[in-house]
Amino acid sequence: MDQVKQGTDALFILLGAIMVLAMHAGFAFLELGTVRQKNQVNALVKILVDFSVSTLAYFLVGYTVAYGIDFFSGADTLAAKSGYELVKFFFLLTFAAAIPAIVSGGIAERSRFGPQLVATGLIVAVVYPLFEGAVWGGRFNMQAWINQLTGADFHDFAGSVVVHAVGGWIALAAVLLLGARRNRYRKDGGISAHPPSSIPFLALGAWILTVGWFGFNVMSAQTIDKISGLVAVNSLMAMVGGTLAAALLGRNDPGFAYNGPLAGLVAVCAGSDVMHPLGSLVAGAIGGAIFVAMFTLTQNRWKIDDVLGVWPLHGLCGAWGGIACGIFGSQALGGLGGVSLTAQLIGTAVGVGWALLGGFLVYGGIRLVTPLRLTQEQEYDGADLSIHRIGATPEREAAW
Numbered sequence: 194m195d196q197v198k199q200g201t202d203a204l205f206i207l208l209g210a211i212m213v214l215a216m217h218a219g220f221a222f223l224e225l226g227t228v229r230q231k232n233q234v235n236a237l238v239k240i241l242v243d244f245s246v247s248t249l250a251y252f253l254v255g256y257t258v259a260y261g262i263d264f265f266s267g268a269d270t271l272a273a274k275s276g277y278e279l280v281k282f283f284f285l286l287t288f289a290a291a292i293p294a295i296v297s298g299g300i301a302e303r304s305r306f307g308p309q310l311v312a313t314g315l316i317v318a319v320v321y322p323l324f325e326g327a328v329w330g331g332r333f334n335m336q337a338w339i340n341q342l343t344g345a346d347f348h349d350f351a352g353s354v355v356v357h358a359v360g361g362w363i364a365l366a367a368v369l370l371l372g373a374r375r376n377r378y379r380k381d382g383g384i385s386a387h388p389p390s391s392i393p394f395l396a397l398g399a400w401i402l403t404v405g406w407f408g409f410n411v412m413s414a415q416t417i418d419k420i421s422g423l424v425a426v427n428s429l430m431a432m433v434g435g436t437l438a439a440a441l442l443g444r445n446d447p448g449f450a451y452n453g454p455l456a457g458l459v460a461v462c463a464g465s466d467v468m469h470p471l472g473s474l475v476a477g478a479i480g481g482a483i484f485v486a487m488f489t490l491t492q493n494r495w496k497i498d499d500v501l502g503v504w505p506l507h508g509l510c511g512a513w514g515g516i517a518c519g520i521f522g523s524q525a526l527g528g529l530g531g532v533s534l535t536a537q538l539i540g541t542a543v544g545v546g547w548a549l550l551g552g553f554l555v556y557g558g559i560r561l562v563t564p565l566r567l568t569q570e571q572e573y574d575g576a577d578l579s580i581h582r583i584g585a586t587p588e589r590e591a592a593w
Contacts, residue, residue: 209412226395231575347540353514361508366552431477
């Protein structure tokens with residue numbers, strides 16, 4: 194029976210890893226549909242190559258930093274318990290690789306390829322695993338400190354803060370250091386509009402992410418005996434709440450409507466295992482509202498050229514998710530309890546602060562060595578031709 198349980202657990206978490214791996218196609222198509230046509234190839238290539246760099250960085254360094262476990266032993270040792278530890282690494286890798294995928298959307302259309310790959314390696318090897326290990330790996334005594342102060346651990350079941358807030362706040366640092374796209378904000382005070390190049394591709398990306406998110410959240414149980422239908426329904430309700438709020442406040446704009454479910458799902462990750470479904474609905478709706486309001490402010494008033502709005506979507510909605518867990522996870526609001534709002538506030542603040550510091554250190558350090566962005570001519574031509582030497586729909590002359 195133990196062998197059956199081990200095999201079932203390995204299969205369970207492997208399916209979760211595959212579902213979250215598929216989410217990276219969602220990241221790619223969401224960015225492809227949002228950027229201008231001359232940058233579509235770059236969006237597709239970045240996500241794939243970033244994932245590959247993330248895999249090496251996390252396998253060789255990051256997973257050890259987070260959990261104190263390495264894979265420098267024989268295959269017979271690695272295959273123990275049906276290879277559960279290996280597929281657990283695969284599952285958690287897909288979370289780690291989401292960080293550069295999030296950053297990619299913020300710095301789209303003007304970032305150089307090589308420096309971004311270097312940043313990906315540093316973030317996934319060091320910056321992200323340090324906070325991941327502190328929250329999920331029981332390392333560095335952070336949870337013990339928070340528990341001593343508040344009587345409860347910082348609770349983040351599926352990564353509202355560990356993954357999304359960290360990715361979003363690293364992205365904010367990168368966007369600020371990189372600067373706005375050329376002619377986005379004109380000297381006369383006007384703003385050049387860059388509408389999405391493909392609403393169908395944007396929608397496809399959002400749908401792929403949404404479906405994969407049920408693996409992201411539900412499979413965060415990591416073993417079959419801990420699976421909970423509550424997590425699935427809470428994710429569903431948060432998705433619906435985010436969608437309706439974003440569609441309403443965004444006045445039916447498709448960009449807002451399709452980012453709404455993502456905002457809701459980001460907001461519910463932390464507390465999806467302890468909230469009541471109605472609490473998740475409200476938390477998701479607030480996430481959708483945060484995205485619409487803050488995307489508009491960052492783009493139009495503060496003139497922060499965050500192309501996909503990853504700071505509002507992941508950074509702010511992720512931070513809200515950490516806090517919402519402490520509110521809607523309480524028994525007073527129908528939750529299962531065992532969470533502390535104070536602990537959630539402290540843990541969220543630590544995550545945001547660490548991500549912002551890490552983002553400025555990584556991208557600021559790289560900028561001291563080499564430029565982060567394309568030249569003016571390269572940006573005008575587009576990242577597709579400048580970096581990859583081919584467009585998304587190359588014209589071909591007939592051969593006679």
